[in-house]
Structure formats: structure tokens, C-alpha cells
Amino acid sequence: MFNTHKSDKPKTLTGQRLRSYAFALLTRRDYSQAELIERLNRYAANPEEVNDLVAELAQQNYQSDQRVAELTLASQIRKGKGLQRIKQALKSKQLDAELITDELREVDWLEQAYQLKIKKFGQEIAKDPKVKAKQIRFLQYRGFDMDVILKAIARTSEEE
Structure with a gap:
């Protein structure tokens, strides 16, 4: 049409x-x-x-920036994206900065990074520096902050 x-x-x-x-x-x-x-x-x-x-x-709520932010956030988390990559996706939609901040505040980024690390590399904590570096690079690429990454790769399954 x-x-x-x-x-x-x-x-x-x-x-x-x-x-x-x-x-x-x-x-x-x-x-x-x-x-x-x-x-x-x-x-x-x-x-x-x-x-x-x-x-x-x-x-009239046919269009909602709030809904767009929530759907984008959920979609990006499902894809295993971290804080920085999700911020980028939300900003590309030209959403209000305050709305973006509110949406991102609700997420447990350490849990997201840890679950992604387990999915990709298993629960074992890497002792080998090369393996650690590979895990760090993987999570960095996904958009996680370094402090979250270091906690996630050092976390044991007992800490859950």
C-alpha cells in the first residue's frame, strides 16, 4: 500500500x-x-x-516511549547484552535520557554477566590467565563494565 x-x-x-x-x-x-x-x-x-x-x-497511548524502552531493554537482555551496549541501543532510538536511566536501574548487571559467563564458559572459575582474558574480552564486547566482569568471572556457584 x-x-x-x-x-x-x-x-x-x-x-x-x-x-x-x-x-x-x-x-x-x-x-x-x-x-x-x-x-x-x-x-x-x-x-x-x-x-x-x-x-x-x-x-492516546498508541505510541509510548516507555513501552519502546521496556521492549528494547528486554530484547537486549535476552540477546546477552550488557549495560553499555543497551545504553547505545536505547540512545539510538532517541529516547529521553531520564527514561533510559530509570529502565537500566532495575537490572542486576552482575547476575546478567554471570549467567552469560556460565552459558559460554561453564561454572568453573578460570585459573589460566589466557582463559580469564578470553572471558573478559567476551563480556567487554557484550557491553559489561569491568568491575562487573571481574566479579562475574570470579564468582562461584555457591555465591548465587
């Missing part, structure tokens, strides 16, 4: 067609306000109308 790739076509969506396109986007996935405005402005004739529409959709 709608052309989803960039083209040289004139920006013509207004009124009900713009509203329909916004709903079509939101039925597929959740967008942050900034992402939705950006997507709609590709085809909208009037940027002011887009801003008003997105504000209205947010007020």
Missing part, C-alpha cells in the same frame, strides 16, 4: 492518509516518538501535522 523505500516522489500524505500510515507503522512494531516522526516526515506534506499527530498518538 505504502512505498517504504526512499524515492523522488513528492511528499503528499496529509490528514487521514497520514494517520493511516502512522497506524500501519505502529501495528508492525513500536517506534519511539523521534523514530515515528522521522518515518512519517519522509512522506508527509506538513512536518507540523506530523508532530501534532505523533503527540496525539502518544497521548
Whole structure:
């Protein structure tokens, strides 16, 4: 129905067609306000109308930055991502910094890092410096802070 790739076509969506396109986007996935405005402005004739529409959709809870933050956080944790990588993902969605901080405060990062370490390397605490370094690099790449990493790789199963 709608052309989803960039083209040289004139920006013509207004009124009900713009509203329909916004709903079509939101039925597929959740967008942050900034992402939705950006997507709609590709085809909208009037940027002011887009801003008003997105504000209205947010007020009616069809669009929610809070929901986007929660879903992104849950998805990133499922993928085994650490604090830094998740912050990056949330910032890329142009969410409010305070909202990001609130979402991240709830997570036990040490537990996340420890579970990931067990999944990849087992419960045994590495004595070999090369193995330790490999575990540290793995968790760093995933976005965990060094203090959390060092605690996670030194943690025993009795400490759970």
C-alpha cells in the first residue's frame, strides 16, 4: 500500500492518509516518538501535522516511549547484552535520557554477566590467565563494565 523505500516522489500524505500510515507503522512494531516522526516526515506534506499527530498518538497511548524502552531493554537482555551496549541501543532510538536511566536501574548487571559467563564458559572459575582474558574480552564486547566482569568471572556457584 505504502512505498517504504526512499524515492523522488513528492511528499503528499496529509490528514487521514497520514494517520493511516502512522497506524500501519505502529501495528508492525513500536517506534519511539523521534523514530515515528522521522518515518512519517519522509512522506508527509506538513512536518507540523506530523508532530501534532505523533503527540496525539502518544497521548492516546498508541505510541509510548516507555513501552519502546521496556521492549528494547528486554530484547537486549535476552540477546546477552550488557549495560553499555543497551545504553547505545536505547540512545539510538532517541529516547529521553531520564527514561533510559530509570529502565537500566532495575537490572542486576552482575547476575546478567554471570549467567552469560556460565552459558559460554561453564561454572568453573578460570585459573589460566589466557582463559580469564578470553572471558573478559567476551563480556567487554557484550557491553559489561569491568568491575562487573571481574566479579562475574570470579564468582562461584555457591555465591548465587
